[in-house]
Amino acid sequence: MIALCIFLWSLFLLLQACHEPKMLRFARLQKPAWLQRTRALRFVLPPMVLGVCVAERASTAIPVWVATFSVAALLVALGWAGLARYRELLLTTAEVRAAALRKE
Amino acid sequence: MQDTLRTRMGWLHAWVGFAAGLLLFCVFTSGCLAVFDTELTRWLQPEAPPQTAAFSPRSLDHVLPAVHDLLAQGEKPFVTLPSARDPYLRLEHHDGHEFLTVPYNPQTGERLNVRATAGGTFFYDLHYTMRSGVYGETVVAFAGLALLLTIGSGIIIHLKGLVSDLMLLRPFAARLRAWLDVHVVAAVVFLPFILLMAYSGTFIRARTLFPPVSYLASLENAFRVSAPSAAHRPEKPAVPIPEAFPPLAPLVAEAERTIGAGQTGYILFQPQTILVSRTDSSGPLLTREHVDFSPVDGHVLRHVLLPGAITHTEQVLKGLHYARWTGVGMRWLYFLSGAMGAVMFASGSIIFLMKRRRQSGERIMFRIAEGLAIGSVVGLPMGALAFFWANRLLPISLPDRPLAEGHVFLAVWVLSVVSGMAWSLLGRPLQGWKIQLFCLGGLGFFLTPLDLATRPGVAFFHVPTVFAATDLVALFLAFVSFQMARRL
Numbered sequence: 001m002i003a004l005c006i007f008l009w010s011l012f013l014l015l016q017a018c019h020e021p022k023m024l025r026f027a028r029l030q031k032p033a034w035l036q037r038t039r040a041l042r043f044v045l046p047p048m049v050l051g052v053c054v055a056e057r058a059s060t061a062i063p064v065w066v067a068t069f070s071v072a073a074l075l076v077a078l079g080w081a082g083l084a085r086y087r088e089l090l091l092t093t094a095e096v097r098a099a100a101l102r103k104e
Numbered sequence: 105m106q107d108t109l110r111t112r113m114g115w116l117h118a119w120v121g122f123a124a125g126l127l128l129f130c131v132f133t134s135g136c137l138a139v140f141d142t143e144l145t146r147w148l149q150p151e152a153p154p155q156t157a158a159f160s161p162r163s164l165d166h167v168l169p170a171v172h173d174l175l176a177q178g179e180k181p182f183v184t185l186p187s188a189r190d191p192y193l194r195l196e197h198h199d200g201h202e203f204l205t206v207p208y209n210p211q212t213g214e215r216l217n218v219r220a221t222a223g224g225t226f227f228y229d230l231h232y233t234m235r236s237g238v239y240g241e242t243v244v245a246f247a248g249l250a251l252l253l254t255i256g257s258g259i260i261i262h263l264k265g266l267v268s269d270l271m272l273l274r275p276f277a278a279r280l281r282a283w284l285d286v287h288v289v290a291a292v293v294f295l296p297f298i299l300l301m302a303y304s305g306t307f308i309r310a311r312t313l314f315p316p317v318s319y320l321a322s323l324e325n326a327f328r329v330s331a332p333s334a335a336h337r338p339e340k341p342a343v344p345i346p347e348a349f350p351p352l353a354p355l356v357a358e359a360e361r362t363i364g365a366g367q368t369g370y371i372l373f374q375p376q377t378i379l380v381s382r383t384d385s386s387g388p389l390l391t392r393e394h395v396d397f398s399p400v401d402g403h404v405l406r407h408v409l410l411p412g413a414i415t416h417t418e419q420v421l422k423g424l425h426y427a428r429w430t431g432v433g434m435r436w437l438y439f440l441s442g443a444m445g446a447v448m449f450a451s452g453s454i455i456f457l458m459k460r461r462r463q464s465g466e467r468i469m470f471r472i473a474e475g476l477a478i479g480s481v482v483g484l485p486m487g488a489l490a491f492f493w494a495n496r497l498l499p500i501s502l503p504d505r506p507l508a509e510g511h512v513f514l515a516v517w518v519l520s521v522v523s524g525m526a527w528s529l530l531g532r533p534l535q536g537w538k539i540q541l542f543c544l545g546g547l548g549f550f551l552t553p554l555d556l557a558t559r560p561g562v563a564f565f566h567v568p569t570v571f572a573a574t575d576l577v578a579l580f581l582a583f584v585s586f587q588m589a590r591r592l
Contacts, residue, residue, distance in 0.1 A: 016270075022268050023272060067437040070293050074294075077272070
């Protein structure tokens with residue numbers, strides 16, 4: 001159940017990150033065109049996670065809901081940092097290659 | 105206006121945060137270890153077999169002679185029943201610092217031959233008293249208040265970028281930027297947990313902050329209690345102890361008729377009563393409901409369940425703070441959140457020093473502050489790992505073994521502070537950080553080989569989870585330490 005909650009939160013936070021211009025700039029990404037179609041999903045996911053937590057055990061739903069959010073946010077932050085680094089290296093390599101080709 | 109408020113809050117956040125942060129780092133680190141106190145006790149007593157037979161209530165009677173002995177010594181022994189978390193029957197008592205435990209076979213009641221250890225509750229005592237009794241408890245309670253202040257000022261400082269910077273982590277940016285990101289991500293993302301822990305922890309220790317007698321008398325009392333470092337000497341009971349206790353199985357069955365089947369957690373023995381209490385794992389409401397029996401003939405004396413809204417509020421906050429109701433998954437979430445709280449304090453302290461190094465790096469106070477930061481941020485985890493090493497390397501027949509483990513922990517921690525301070529005062533703090541990080545990495549990395557070499561009956565392809573998890577966390581800590589030392 002905790003794994004499912006973390007997965008759903010990660011999905012929500014990924015969509016949230018795709019909406020943040022600062023995050024997109026950091027990862028050198030363009031705002032994807034399909035993002036508009038996922039607006040509803042973005043708002044549905046948090047209550048859906050809460051529903052999963054309540055269904056599992058109502059008395060402990062809120063702590064589990066909040067704790068899984070924190071872990072998912074940490075995972076997305078780490079993943080996004082990795083993606084940004086990968087894209088930075090990719091673009092730097094491409095620029096170096098282009099410069100080398102221009103010289104030739 | 106807003107800028108002024110932010111600037112003022114920045115000052116408050118930095119100074120209060122640094123002053124209390126080094127202590128709070130220790131509180132959070134020991135707290136996240138204390139979440140797994142029972143599991144760590146199992147790691148620290150490797151002789152106990154990983155698999156045990158099913159619990160038989162008749163086995164309880166085999167523990168009674170040992171209970172009688174402890175009562176005669178003036179202790180307050182209690183028996184913890186087997187659970188999904190811990191398969192043994194355990195006889196425990198508090199020695200003034202931690203709960204010393206002796207495991208018993210849950211089916212036969214036979215005492216298991218294991219080494220004496222301070223166990224995982226060592227970190228529990230460290231968490232809320234810093235092993236300094238009431239005096240330490242007061243200091244930690246005030247640090248909790250400082251934490252609430254730091255959180256409030258931190259929220260005001262970071263209000264503008266609270267959502268946009270929520271997951272912005274740039275580890276490959278400039279050093280100060282990278283540390284700031286680590287600090288913000290750890291603090292903002294885990295803010296609900298940190299706030300809950302700060303509030304509930306301070307609430308639980310409210311009696312220390314607002315004593316029923318005057319502050320002066322309370323402080324005087326605190327010093328009087330914590331000053332002598334002599335061993336804990338329990339008072340002899342004034343009431344005579346019964347020669348023989350009634351069989352415990354019918355008492356447990358009777359209690360379960362009131363508090364629910366399978367809800368019994370532990371049995372506390374006092375000269376005048378036997379308390380059969382509800383398990384802490386039954387839910388976040390830590391009621392500690394109990395049924396009391398006569399120790400002479402076993403008849404029911406009373407059923408105690410405290411009512412009232414204020415009591416329930418206290419029970420919920422205690423339940424959420426102690427996290428004894430949690431399963432394995434939630435326990436790991438608590439552990440991770442506590443670890444991220446510690447990362448928040450460590451990164452905050454490092455940022456504080458980095459920002460002031462150019463202007464005040466030569467000042468003696470700055471050097472002392474950096475020495476203390478080294479001793480706290482690296483020294484405490486080193487001490488904790490040394491505690492695990494001591495558990496496996498100290499002779500099993502050593503008298504006062506639990507105390508010796510604690511002394512090793514303290515010695516390594518003090519050595520780390522002294523060494524950090526020396527390097528800092530010599531004007532080479534980076535050297536101090538690096539050496540200690542490498543030492544920490546070494547202690548963590550070699551814990552697995554040590555575990556494999558000193559655990560009786562170890563089989564490489566059948567590693568019980570508690571051992572594997574402890575070793576893997578130590579390995580991960582070693583990896584992070586080596587990486588940090590390399591990148592300094």
